[in-house]
Amino acid sequence: MSRKIAIFDTTLRDGEQSPGASMNAQEKLVITRQLLRLNVDVIEAGFPVSSPGDFKSVQDIAITCGDQCIVAGLTRAVEHDIDVCAEALEVAARPRIHTGIGVSPEHLRYKFKGMSLDEAIDQGVAAVRHARKYVDDVEFYAEDAGRAPYEDLARMLEAVIKAGATVVNIPDTTGFSVPWEFGQRIRYLMEHVAGIEDVCVSVHCHNDLGMATALSLAGVMNGATQVECTINGLGERAGNTAMEEVVMAIKMHESELDAHTDINTTEFAHTSRLVSSITGINVQPNKAVVGANAFAHSSGIHQDGVIKNRTTYEIIAPEDVGVSGSQIVLTARSGHAALRKRLEDLGYANIPDDKFEQVHAAFLELADSKKEIYDEDLHSLMGEQDRNENAIYRLDAVQISCGQPLVSTATVTITDENDEVHTACEIGSGPIDAMYSAINKIVQAENDLMEYSVKAVTRGIDALGEVTVRIMDRDGAIFIGRGSDRDITVSSGKAYVNALNRMIDQQRCNAQRAESGTDAPAHI
Structure with missing residues (x-):
């Protein structure tokens, strides 16, 4: 039997740190349920x-x-952080505190203002000992391990293992490493750190040079028994190791790696779409394993080969990752039961009856204008429902006048969180510009529009139009907004209002955090 490699998912923590990818509490629970279907370990x-x-x-x-999986909370090597984390995890059946400190010369010199290695080791040891007062499972991260001298890293890991760490995390925080060197680094630690054979060795790799998956595989090849990753490779800057990539690579090369995972790979395609829908970050068509083109063939030579035998051009069976040519087709004639069952299959469980009636009404309205309703339509429909729920501002009506040689004019009606209705009219260089100017007149939230994109949610002339916008606030923070409607102008208005709602909500949270004196999350 090959070695079991634990899959540590950090989509809800590191993945959410992707600019504009913040999720509300309900969205995090939807993703959590899907991660449980994937059978992740942590x-x-x-x-x-x-x-x-x-x-x-x-x-x-x-x-x-x-008790389906371990639940971890991140902390810095600070007692107060650990106390708060332990309190949050009191309800967990299988809790893990994930704490740590920097180890590289760059981090010690600049981030920790000249802290010595010995001081960092002492602080890490104290953090592990403090965490062990609360839980039996403590993971220690040596931040920026990818740039640390081997001997320094070994000293720190040996000390925290003696202090009681059960998992040691070797993160390539900046994505600086190359696979052969990172593998050599893991091998050195396996051979030179006393007690490392008694703990789980984890790798957490970033994708700044496009090698996160390769780095993680190099770690596994040289002794790592846990891989930290995210769905679709979400994460800081260029992202993290993509779970779907590293798991399928291990599956395809189990004998060479002497490794396997317990992931239910048939859930990958749906999980990818779900996370993309919730975060507003689209998956590139040529993305490995879960991209729209991952199992598409346009070349005649390739098509001929696949028709004769799929394995001529496909190393992964589509059904192994949940890609299928068949699907349940929902139409206006589908009843409540069929719609609810399909939504549950897509991860939207336990929808209250009153909310479901709203969803069903929106579904019927959409189904009346389309021949078929696809899963992507339902994701978009549910996303629109969630965006409107607890929104600070809601777009109620849009009226556009434009054309040649007319001056584009837009009138919008918006309801705020206090149920006060506001109407504004503005002109612009085009219909979208005029509409956004009218919205700004009401909302009055300073921002710059950085990106505007539109796509059809599904195929066909009757497809929903989905708009994604990126805006930047005065502090340089990026926020993504999405909106969908049969009218692309309305989609554009909904997307912009959604981005403004996210920005205003985050600014309120930042103000509360500043008042309480809490720092921003650590990045590993």
Whole structure:
């Protein structure tokens, strides 16, 4: 039997740190349920000390997971962080505290203002010992391990293992490493750190040079028994190791790696679409394993080969990752039961009856204008429902006048969180510009529009139009908004209002955090 490689998912923590990829509490629970269907070994639920909202979210995720997997909370090597994390994880059946400190010369010199290696080791040891007072499972991360001298890294890991760490995490925080060197680094640690054979060795690789998956595989090849990753490779800057890539690579090369995972790979395609729909970050068509073109063939030579035998050009069977040519087709004639069952299959479980009636009404309205309703339509429909729920501002009506040689004019009606209705009219260089100017006149939230894109949710002339916008606030933070409607102008308005809602909500959270004196989350 080959070695079991544990899959540590950090989509809800590191993945959420992708610019514009923030998720609300309900969205995190939808993703959590899907991660449980994937059968991941560990879910990193968040950074509890960062905000009351994150603290509550970690608790909710822990309750949802039960004893199906380990639930981890991130901390810095600070006693208060660890105390708060332990409190959030009290409801977890299988809790893990994930704490650590920097080890590279760059981090010690600049981030920790000249801290010595010995001081960093002492602080890491103290953090592990403090965490062990609360839980039996403590993971220690040596931040920026990819740029640390081998001997320094070995000293730190040996000390924290003696202090009680059960998992040691070797992160390539900046994505600086190359696979052969990173593998050599892991091999050195396996041979030179006393006690490392008694703990789980984890790798956490970033994709700054496009090699996160290769780095993780090099770690596995040289002794690592846990891989930290995210769905679709979400994460800081260029992202993290993509779970779907590293798991399928291990599956395809089990004998060479002497390794396997227990992931239910047939859930990958749906999980990818779900995370993309919730975060607003689209998956590139040529993305490995889950991209729209991953199993598409346009060349005549390739088509001929695949028709004769699939393995001529496909190393992965589509059904192994949940890609299928068949699907349940929903139409206006489908009843409540069929719609509810399909939504549950897509991860939208336990929808209250009153909310379901709203969803069903929106479904019927859409189905009346389309021949078929696809899964992508339902994701878009549910996304629109969630975006409107608890929104600070809601777009109620849009009226556009434009053409040649007319001056584009837009009138919008918006309801705020206090149910006050506002109407504004503005002109612009085009219909979208005029509409956004009218929205700005009401909302009055300073921002710059950085990107505007539109796509059809599904095939056909009657497809929903989905608009994605990126805006930047005065501090340089990026926020993504999405909107969908049969009218692309309305989709554009909904997307912009959604981005403004996210920006305003984050600014309010930042103000609360500043008042409480809480720092931003650690990045590993």
